[in-house]
Amino acid sequence: MPPTDGEAERKIIPQAVIKRLSLYSRILQDLELENVEKISSADLGRRLGFNSAQVRKDLACFGQFGVPGFGYYVSDLRKNLRSILGKDRTVRVILIGVGNLGSALISYHGFTKQGFKMMWGFEAQPEAATQRVRSEVPIYHVDELESKIQGESVDIAVLAVPATEIQSIAERVVAAGVKAILNFVPARIEVPEEVQVRYVDLALELESLSYYVR
Amino acid sequence: MPPTDGEAERKIIPQAVIKRLSLYSRILQDLELENVEKISSADLGRRLGFNSAQVRKDLACFGQFGVPGFGYYVSDLRKNLRSILGKDRTVRVILIGVGNLGSALISYHGFTKQGFKMMWGFEAQPEAATQRVRSEVPIYHVDELESKIQGESVDIAVLAVPATEIQSIAERVVAAGVKAILNFVPARIEVPEEVQVRYVDLALELESLSYYVR
DNA sequence: GCAAATTTGTGATTGTTTTCACAAAGGGCG
DNA sequence: CGCCCTTTGTGAAAACAATCACAAATTTGC
Ligand SMILES: NC(=O)c1ccc[n+]([C@@H]2O[C@H](COP(=O)([O-])OP(=O)(O)OC[C@H]3O[C@@H](n4cnc5c(N)ncnc54)[C@H](O)[C@@H]3O)[C@@H](O)[C@H]2O)c1
Ligand SMILES: NC(=O)c1ccc[n+]([C@@H]2O[C@H](COP(=O)([O-])OP(=O)(O)OC[C@H]3O[C@@H](n4cnc5c(N)ncnc54)[C@H](O)[C@@H]3O)[C@@H](O)[C@H]2O)c1
Numbered sequence: 102m103p104p105t106d107g108e109a110e111r112k113i114i115p116q117a118v119i120k121r122l123s124l125y126s127r128i129l130q131d132l133e134l135e136n137v138e139k140i141s142s143a144d145l146g147r148r149l150g151f152n153s154a155q156v157r158k159d160l161a162c163f164g165q166f167g168v169p170g171f172g173y174y175v176s177d178l179r180k181n182l183r184s185i186l187g188k189d190r191t192v193r194v195i196l197i198g199v200g201n202l203g204s205a206l207i208s209y210h211g212f213t214k215q216g217f218k219m220m221w222g223f224e225a226q227p228e229a230a231t232q233r234v235r236s237e238v239p240i241y242h243v244d245e246l247e248s249k250i251q252g253e254s255v256d257i258a259v260l261a262v263p264a265t266e267i268q269s270i271a272e273r274v275v276a277a278g279v280k281a282i283l284n285f286v287p288a289r290i291e292v293p294e295e296v297q298v299r300y301v302d303l304a305l306e307l308e309s310l311s312y313y314v315r
Numbered sequence: 316m317p318p319t320d321g322e323a324e325r326k327i328i329p330q331a332v333i334k335r336l337s338l339y340s341r342i343l344q345d346l347e348l349e350n351v352e353k354i355s356s357a358d359l360g361r362r363l364g365f366n367s368a369q370v371r372k373d374l375a376c377f378g379q380f381g382v383p384g385f386g387y388y389v390s391d392l393r394k395n396l397r398s399i400l401g402k403d404r405t406v407r408v409i410l411i412g413v414g415n416l417g418s419a420l421i422s423y424h425g426f427t428k429q430g431f432k433m434m435w436g437f438e439a440q441p442e443a444a445t446q447r448v449r450s451e452v453p454i455y456h457v458d459e460l461e462s463k464i465q466g467e468s469v470d471i472a473v474l475a476v477p478a479t480e481i482q483s484i485a486e487r488v489v490a491a492g493v494k495a496i497l498n499f500v501p502a503r504i505e506v507p508e509e510v511q512v513r514y515v516d517l518a519l520e521l522e523s524l525s526y527y528v529r
Numbered sequence: 530g531c532a533a534a535t536t537t538g539t540g541a542t543t544g545t546t547t548t549c550a551c552a553a554a555g556g557g558c559g
Numbered sequence: 560c561g562c563c564c565t566t567t568g569t570g571a572a573a574a575c576a577a578t579c580a581c582a583a584a585t586t587t588g589c
Pocket of ligand 1: 201202424
């Protein structure tokens with residue numbers, strides 16, 4: 102008998118594949134609104150600039166969703182992708198640091214549209230922040246971080262605090278049980294390796310553009 | 316005589332290399348402030364989680380900057396990287412759409428710190444935007460886009476308008492001669508292929524995190 | 530000023546991702 | 560109902576990227 106991995110049968114899927122699945126999912130969302138019933142891998146690829154084989158290979162990581170000679174049922178594939186991406190339930194998000202950037206993020210409706218639930222904001226100066234932002238998301242003092250999270254589980258923490266605070270805030274959200282971080286602060290954070298971290302680094306994007314236009 | 320490419324001797328450098336060069340450049344900036352004189356590829360790599368050979372290979376795309384048995388002179392390498400990245404002159408940036416997100420971007424000091432110059436904001440409702448934002452960057456009506464750009468050249472346009480407007484705005488900035496776009500709007504834009512486009516897609520990042528925590 | 534210790538720059542190697550290409554599956558039209 | 564056409568799923572090949580490993584160059588310490 103070959104050694105099975107037990108329940109860890111799911112092989113490691115590259116991040117790039119997951120990002121593309123998200124893109125597929127969004128196209129399918131649009132198609133469903135337009136009442137389009139089916140789509141081929143070639144069409145789906147064309148809309149995003151990918152090769153059709155790439156689309157099929159990406160999907161093949163998770164099973165067989167297509168119908169040969171026909172394509173994919175939009176609604177069916179969308180359902181599957183949502184489930185794969187963990188979006189078949191509400192994904193709970195918090196924001197730490199409701200300053201200039203955080204104020205925009207906390208009231209961003211693109212979140213909700215994609216099925217995320219922005220639970221709370223946390224701030225060193227919650228009064229000033231509450232005044233600044235017009236949004237239904239409650240903003241608490243950062244001291245309440247641990248007690249709030251304890252009550253209800255949180256999936257993802259979005260960080261937009263000053264660079265000096267980032268490591269200590271990261272440690273606090275991790276200690277409180279958060280397993281994924283989206284970091285807008287241009288500084289590397291040290292966290293246990295089971296915690297997923299994504300960096301959004303604006304200046305980096307600008308610099309790479311700067312290279313190509315100089 | 317082998318066919319030379321004329322002045323197009325510069326081979327195509329992958330985007331990933333350029334991003335890493337930016338990261339190196341930022342580390343070197345910090346080191347210079349700390350008056351560190353030299354650094355090895357191994358040290359530089361360690362600070363970013365890269366292999367030392369990767370660092371050397373990346374740099375080798377552009378020349379020989381190191382001293383065997385010694386390492387790299389911080390200030391020297393930094394100067395070279397800035398020049399490679401096109402940062403040895405002011406890089407001129409404009410922002411279109413000074414709403415929730417744009418308001419944060421227009422007054423972001425991380426820009427300036429990395430040598431970018433935010434020239435102007437353009438808005439459909441410039442009065443409201445000016446009121447909202449406390450920043451020295453002037454905000455004009457979007458109708459003035461073409462005439463302003465005509466006078467002084469612009470390197471990069473940052474787009475943060477509603478999704479419905481994105482294609483038309485993209486076409487206008489391209490027609491006005493802008494060669495690089497940083498797009499925060501989650502919608503693909505059609506532009507001539509010589510125009511460089513980067514997408515910053517927040518919901519995509521959240522979704523990929525969502526997969527790993529589900 | 531010489532030998533030992535470093536560290537670069539780079540060809541070779543390994544690993545990963547994308548693309549190709551085609552057999553097999555299924556739908557649709559006559 | 561059956562044949563033809565389309566499109567999937569997937570091994571094989573190609574392209575691309577990261578890592579290894581080592582000769583060559585240079586510093587450092589004695
Ligand atoms: N503004 C932008 O467009 C932008 C773009 C990219 C990245 N960033 C990064 O995002 C971060 C925030 O930028 P910003 O422009 O919003 O700055 P900001 O100063 O406006 O916002 C920071 C907020 O964090 C709060 N804060 C400080 N310490 C805190 C703590 N310990 N816990 C909770 N809240 C705390 C402050 O009160 C403030 O409201 C920075 O690290 C910046 O580099 C900003
Ligand atoms: N708010 C966020 O945190 C966030 C995050 C990621 C992406 N985005 C994207 O960024 C874009 C802007 O988001 P937002 O939250 O700032 O929305 P917003 O409505 O607050 O801002 C859009 C601004 O663009 C202006 N505008 C409209 N048409 C224009 C035109 N033709 N020319 C110039 N300006 C015009 C509006 O007056 C408004 O001020 C959206 O596409 C959104 O999906 C926003």
